[in-house]
Amino acid sequence: MSSLPILRRRRERRLAERQHKQGRLTRGFVLAGLLLSVFLGGLIIASAFAYASLTANLPALDLLPALLEPPNGPLLQPSRIYDRTGEHLLAVLGEQTASRNYIPLDPQFPEHLPDTLARATIALADPDFYSHPGYTLAGLTRPDEHPTLAQSLAANLLLWDEPSGLRRALRERILAAQLTAHFGREKISEWYLNSANYGHFAYGADAAAWLYFSKPAAQLNLAESALLAAVSQAPAINPLDAPQAAIQRQQETLDKMQALGLVTPQETNLARFVPLNFQSPPPHGDPAPAFTALALAQLEGRVDRARIERGGMHIITTLDYGLQLQAACAVKTQLARLAGQEAETCAGAASLPALPPGLNAPGAAASAVVIDPRSGQVLALVGDTTQGQESAFLTGRRPGSLLTPFIYLAGFTRGLAPASLVWDIPSADSVIQNPDGRFHGPIRLRTALADDYLAPAGQVFAQMGGPLVQQTLRPFGFDLPAATISDLLGTETRYSL
The missing domain is CATH 1.10.3810.10 (Biosynthetic peptidoglycan transglycosylase-like)
Known part of the structure; x- marks a missing residue:
């Protein structure tokens, strides 16, 4: 039997296998080329979209x-x-x-x-x-x-x-x-x-x-x-x-x-070795330094501080200029009176109450704020003032008798009214005294509040009870002990604006 047909079939089989391998390799290259083309196309499209996103709404060059x-x-x-x-x-x-x-x-x-x-x-x-x-x-x-x-x-x-x-x-x-x-x-x-x-x-x-x-x-x-x-x-x-x-x-x-x-x-x-002669900056006359600092601090929550300082802004505030001058004068006048000095005469000082007899505090400091209760706007603000000089800072202070309106507010929730009659008389179990050292008998609640008489406030506190007064204080951000009015007004907790 001749071996020639067998050799021919082997050669044909090897040729077919070689062609098959070459075909697979060719298809692989074509597929890789297609995948690379798709990848490059996607990359180009993605880059175009990324660049378009980056440049979207870019400020105009002429703005500078x-x-x-x-x-x-x-x-x-x-x-x-x-x-x-x-x-x-x-x-x-x-x-x-x-x-x-x-x-x-x-x-x-x-x-x-x-x-x-x-x-x-x-x-x-x-x-x-x-x-x-x-x-x-x-x-x-x-x-x-x-x-x-x-x-x-x-x-x-x-x-x-x-x-x-x-x-x-x-x-x-x-x-x-x-x-x-x-x-x-x-x-x-x-x-x-x-x-x-x-x-x-x-x-x-x-x-x-x-x-x-x-x-x-x-x-x-x-x-x-x-x-x-x-x-x-x-x-x-x-x-x-x-x-x-x-x-x-x-x-x-x-x-x-x-x-x-x-x-x-x-x-x-x-x-x-060139001498450098530095100059002192001229003094600034700000009628409301503490208010200005507060306004800038609040504005900084909306606009970057560096952008504010850079310039170009016309900032309108809530300050009432005339009221600010009166408040500043009232603070300086009261401090002068406390130090036993001659007080300045101004409209703002006319409503100051009389000082308790014998009170003398030459090193006292004071500040003041006037707020519109309907809108919450700050109309006047006087920073910490000592010896007639106002600073731009507000030190936290004990509230003291500033908390008495909340005692009366608790009373309003239980039927009292501004015209309700209260008694400004000494109490046997209380050491609360009025700032002027006197008692004034029967008075309207509104008068007791306006004149800061503490004895009537103590009576209303006793009637309403400490828990109700605490409940009234909490929505306003105060969480204070209020077992007695002495606890409330004598708290050591300090607050600022």
Whole structure:
């Protein structure tokens, strides 16, 4: 039997197996190519959607010059706080009440920012300013850092109301690249210098130069420029609050400028010994410092504090200016009377009650608040006042007889009324005394409340009982012991506004 047919069949079988393997390999390559194409297509589409989402509602680039440049840039005006009418100015969040000056960087202008200030600021804030496209990916995972001048402008002026996070960090970099490409590096530097925070509400180099050196920014020398550049990176370390630390940072700035080749060693040595004459800030006349602090604290819950301080806001408050003056006068008058001094005469002091006989408290402190009970609006607020000087702070105090209205309120829930007759007479089992040291017999409840007579309040408390008074107090935020009226009025718990 011939072996030729057997060899032929073997060869055909091997050929078929080889073709089958090649077919599977070809199909595998085709399938892999299809999967890769689908993946790349999906990636491109996803990237397009991600970019569209990132760039959605990005602020217009022209908004930046509209905010900063004259004549109508809103950030050229410091934020101002007014009373409820908008006519009486309470405070200016700035070192000068006039508009801030915008100074160009271009030396062709008669008054321009010195090149030394630009170089010093770039050395500290953005050493690679002239080599990157306006942004850097460094610090992407630290969204509160803005490592380039353009990124700082985008974050602080255009994206300030967006929540901090990776999305804002990416949008900040997109805007920074667009700003740099559209306006150029010199304009970026100019805007930064005219909007940087130099501490003490001084925004912009010119405001800072007047605050710390009593001169325009155009006249700054290298030593002063290095100091302001350092302050712009850490506004709390400024010549008024930390003069020695500010000078130390100025020396470090000069060293860095020399290391980067921005100044010569001779210029550095000369600048080290230039005397720096710091100026004291002018006093501010705020008729309601405690109220202003409270208004800013409440506004900060809605708007970022840095954005408020940056400027451009016209803030109307609930303060009644005339009532504020009366309240402040009443507090000062009462403190003067307690110290045995001659008291000021004013409308607010006319309604003050007589002092108990023999009372003398020369070191007393006082504060006052007037609230509209219908709306809850604060109409007047006087901060802690001692020796005729009001501060912006409110110290927590024991409520004392301020709790007596809640005793009468408990009585109202059980049938008493403002016209109800109560007895202002001594009680055998109570040590409660009236502030004037006298008892007045039968009086109306409204009179006892208005004149702060404590004996009638003690009688109403005894009639209503401690549990009912405590139940009345709790909805108002008070959780106090109230077994007796002495426990209630003598509580050591302190409260503030």
